Amino acid sequence: MIRTEELLLNVGPQHPSTHGVFRIIVKLDGEVITEATPVIGYLHRGTEKLAENLTYTQVIPYTDRMDYVSAMTNNYVLCHAVETLMDLEIPERAEFLRLIVMELQRIASHLVWWGTYLLDIGAMSPFLYAFREREMIINMFNELCGARLTYFYMRVGGVKWDAPEGWIDKVRDFIPYMRDKLDEYEQLVSGNEIFLARVKGVGKYDAQTAIDYGLSGANLRSTGVKFDLRKNQPYSIYDRFEFDVPVQTEGDCYARYLVRFEEIKQSLRILEQAVEQFPEDGKIMAKVPRVIRPPEGEVYTRIESPRGEIGCHIVSKKKPQPYRLKFRRPSFVNLQILPKLLVGETMTNLVTILGGIDIVLGEVDG
């Protein structure tokens, strides 16, 4: 027998495969991890504290910077929470615009994940393909709201900009284009033997564990739990559209890959219907008082972000500023399971498993 010494290895905080500033201290026995301790907080900006001194409208740009890969859903969860508190009726056209941008955002976010994940496990070119398509979505957003990443598009009561001329047609054209590209992706990667060997059976957990750790999004659905907030607790106008909730039962990295891949297709399906039903005309902003003062009370809203359940808990004291604003950040909650998954795995699987959870560090650290 070869005797190996225990080795303490520090990964990060600056390491490309950690997708941000994330540090993890692993104890290694040869190649096998015996203990893993994640260290987070390097990107903590205190959004929740800052929000206490800002008005609701002023907080929205801060949410852009939480999950910067999926800013639209973050915008929405805050607006939705305030609107629930104030019992506001949102104009139809605004809801459609919101839904369209959120689904586009889901596709863009999953594309980033797809590209970077494969990059993590050694495939260089998929990243370029994914970013080519993502660029189209980003350009659409840029035309719509004037920013490529930090959109600040939604406001309490509606959206800031109406769709410019021809924008909806662009979205319409994007759907078949993207479908075509997804086939290409599948040919490129899904059958690749090296890829399959890297992800199949890696980072496995069962439904019980997933629920116990409060996982959400694809991390939960990869274990066979069919839970998608868009279906189970519908918000916005999702109940008007037909779509499936993809589930896999394996619970390994490959299952998560398949779930996210299928989710892109389902998002395209929703988009297709939304573009068809898009109202010809209408307001994009509800009647909102100049100073937004939600009634005294408490609300917790949650929506399905690309990474899972993002929630917003507001305690209002009838002031223009929130008394307490707390975000339930899916990456933060999902990341908790990492130390458990890593024990007994080899060092090479660390990036596979970490990438499979799909975290955004801006969101983990709040």
Next chain:
Amino acid sequence: MSDQKHVTEMDPKEAKKEIEENEVVEIVEPSPNQAKLDRLVDLVKSNIAEDAVEEAYINELDRDLPSIVIRSPYWLKTAMMLKESETLKLNYLRNVSGIDYETYFEVVYYLLSMSTDNQQDICIKIKADREDPSIPSVTSVWNTANWNEREIYDLLGIQFPGHPNLKRIMMPEDWEGHPLRKDYEPIDPEV
């Protein structure tokens, strides 16, 4: 006098019934979740203790969310019961927030059941003193609580006895004070 006024406000049919039954007229908010809340309160009261529930109400602003306030000594036992109970099976902890109300702290747990069809959120609140706040940890019940409780400890300074590793998570180890407290004064205002 005040009863009279209530009666006139109700629709005639119901008012008549009320008068016939000769009961004290009380306008009850017709919340669809009232029954659920009552069942929940009964369950806690019969299984844990009569005085475990401090308060129970429907949060109308939040889509009629059933909310109960549990007294902190009973919290761990209640948590176990809620998770194990056949009817509720609240096995999914979706969010934990800590709030500083200046005179006291409050920790809010949002629970959901993933194994039953009844997907109703439940909101549980625990209060803690302003001086030396402490709430039993429920990490042993739901693993989700682990980092969430650490975050609340870090930012609000609430102790969670029973937590396996209650350390700061967002702020550096040597940080002074708890930033989310309302009376927090940064040592170095420039940071």
Next chain:
Amino acid sequence: MKGIVKGMGVTLKNLTKKKITYQYPDVPLQMPDRFRGVQHFDPEKCIVCNQCMNICPTECIDLVGKKNPDPEKKGKVIDTYDINFEICILCDLCTEVCPTEAIVMTNNFELATYSRDDLFKNMEWLNDNNTNVRKENSINLQPKSIPSKAKKEVK
């Protein structure tokens, strides 16, 4: 092995396609009209109402007004107006609230410098930054104060 070969086929097919990369900075990037770039400020239009300073979520606007030098006219005129682009997040709120369109967005975005101090932009600089000014400005979402012209655009 089959899957790898199939993937290679896709790569080969894409090899002959047109390049999709931008040639920036050799070829300048054209941003769409709504793009939120560095602001342009027009001192003549400013009525020193302080709304932009108050709405700014990062508190990066500093402005000082002075009495109108022309004794016939009432009101104030702007004296100094600085934006700190170290912390400005180009969120659009200041241009949204400005009643006179004194501060508007442009499509310029190139701000990179060698020193942080250069990111403090004063009134002259902001006034000179007058190219590519955004056409659709001051779409104010607060219903009470939508100017009638902008209202049409919103619809």
